[in-house]
Amino acid sequence: MSLILAIESSCDDTSAAVLRDDYLLSNVIASQKVHEKYGGVVPELASRAHQQNIVPVVDTAIKEAGIDKKDIDAVAFTRGPGLLGSLLVGVSFAKSFAQALNIPLIEVNHLQAHVLSHFIRRQECDVPTFPFMCLLVSGGHTQILLLHNHFEMEVLGQTIDDAAGEAIDKAAKIMDLGYPGGPIIDRLAKEGNPDAFQFATPQIAGYNYSFSGIKTSFLYFLRDRLKEDPDFIQKNKADLCASIQKCIMSFLLRKFEKAALSRRIRQVAIAGGVSANSYLRNGIEELGRKHHWKTFVPTMQFCTDNAAMVGIAGYYKYLRGEFADPALPPYTN
Ligand code: KG4
Ligand code: ZN
Numbered sequence: 001m002s003l004i005l006a007i008e009s010s011c012d013d014t015s016a017a018v019l020r021d022d023y024l025l026s027n028v029i030a031s032q033k034v035h036e037k038y039g040g041v042v043p044e045l046a047s048r049a050h051q052q053n054i055v056p057v058v059d060t061a062i063k064e065a066g067i068d069k070k071d072i073d074a075v076a077f078t079r080g081p082g083l084l085g086s087l088l089v090g091v092s093f094a095k096s097f098a099q100a101l102n103i104p105l106i107e108v109n110h111l112q113a114h115v116l117s118h119f120i121r122r123q124e125c126d127v128p129t130f131p132f133m134c135l136l137v138s139g140g141h142t143q144i145l146l147l148h149n150h151f152e153m154e155v156l157g158q159t160i161d162d163a164a165g166e167a168i169d170k171a172a173k174i175m176d177l178g179y180p181g182g183p184i185i186d187r188l189a190k191e192g193n194p195d196a197f198q199f200a201t202p203q204i205a206g207y208n209y210s211f212s213g214i215k216t217s218f219l220y221f222l223r224d225r226l227k228e229d230p231d232f233i234q235k236n237k238a239d240l241c242a243s244i245q246k247c248i249m250s251f252l253l254r255k256f257e258k259a260a261l262s263r264r265i266r267q268v269a270i271a272g273g274v275s276a277n278s279y280l281r282n283g284i285e286e287l288g289r290k291h292h293w294k295t296f297v298p299t300m301q302f303c304t305d306n307a308a309m310v311g312i313a314g315y316y317k318y319l320r321g322e323f324a325d326p327a328l329p330p331y332t333n
Contacts, residue, residue, distance in 0.1 A: 010082025076314025157207025
């Protein structure tokens with residue numbers, strides 16, 4: 001039996017979780033609102049907010065788990081990729097905590113953690129078996145991964161420019177909807193017609209993606225329409241959101257479907273912040289029904305950044321005895 005404390009601070013969420021083996025006991029997330037008025041994450045403000053949040057967040061996670069600090073066996077932390085100033089807060093905290101309790105440290109890769117979130121054990125809930133394919137879509141990454149085991153992830157395709165989350169956030173910014181744009185577009189799209197407007201998707205070889213062209217075509221389309229009617233966005237907001245969301249999400253799903261068919265995969269998953277998107281969630285379930293695939297869609301608390309996923313990745317490393325050197329620096333990419 002192991003008790004693991006996990007810390008996540010790679011971007012703008014400060015999070016701590018406690019796991020008993022692969023069971024989650026607590027998962028506390030403090031999201032930073034300070035960035036909203038700037039339309040994106042301001043690194044300096046993010047690291048300051050992590051400094052303020054880290055102690056109370058860890059404290060709450062330990063209390064909610066109903067455990068005693070001295071029973072913790074190891075501390076897992078996100079080493080990277082992420083913003084340096086943000087990572088440093090979590091990394092330094094994890095190191096001091098482990099040193100104070102004289103327990104080992106486990107370094108975790110943030111992207112692996114997103115994928116491994118599907119292995120967090122809960123009642124009445126299956127976990128994937130290998131091999132399975134995962135569409136990892138966040139604000140910084142877009143990858144089609146084939147998992148051979150918990151740590152061997154083959155990259156079958158990825159974006160050659162912007163990440164899917166970045167593209168959807170930029171579309172929201174063009175419409176002046178606020179930040180982060182993904183959840184706002186998702187909400188407004190519910191009232192709109194996804195076939196109202198069409199935006200071309202690029203022809204990219206293999207299972208790779210490209211999103212910068214979609215963003216540009218959306219920008220130029222709106223620029224032309226706004227010349228004719230300055231209220232065009234206001235009048236068509238829901239339809240614009242539904243259409244751009246369909247364009248991006250169906251592009252993601254089309255390539256993922258092709259990749260999974262080519263490898264004769266029977267189990268598929270989505271992970272990362274964009275996996276909170278309702279079009280994508282419905283889309284993967286639909287693919288599952290069509291091809292008789294078993295699908296894994298994360299619950300909302302495991303979509304965006306959280307320490308529970310760091311804890312589960314940490315647990316599998318703990319089983320392998322893979323501990324980190326206390327002198328390890330964070331890495332940004
Ligand atoms: O994984 P994450 O929290 O942070 C990174 O590691 O990047 O992902 C954040 C991204 C943002 O681009 C955000 O707009 C997007 O996830 N996102 C969504 C939704 N919720 C979050 N995108 C579309 N629909 C959503 N419901
Ligand atoms: Zn993330």
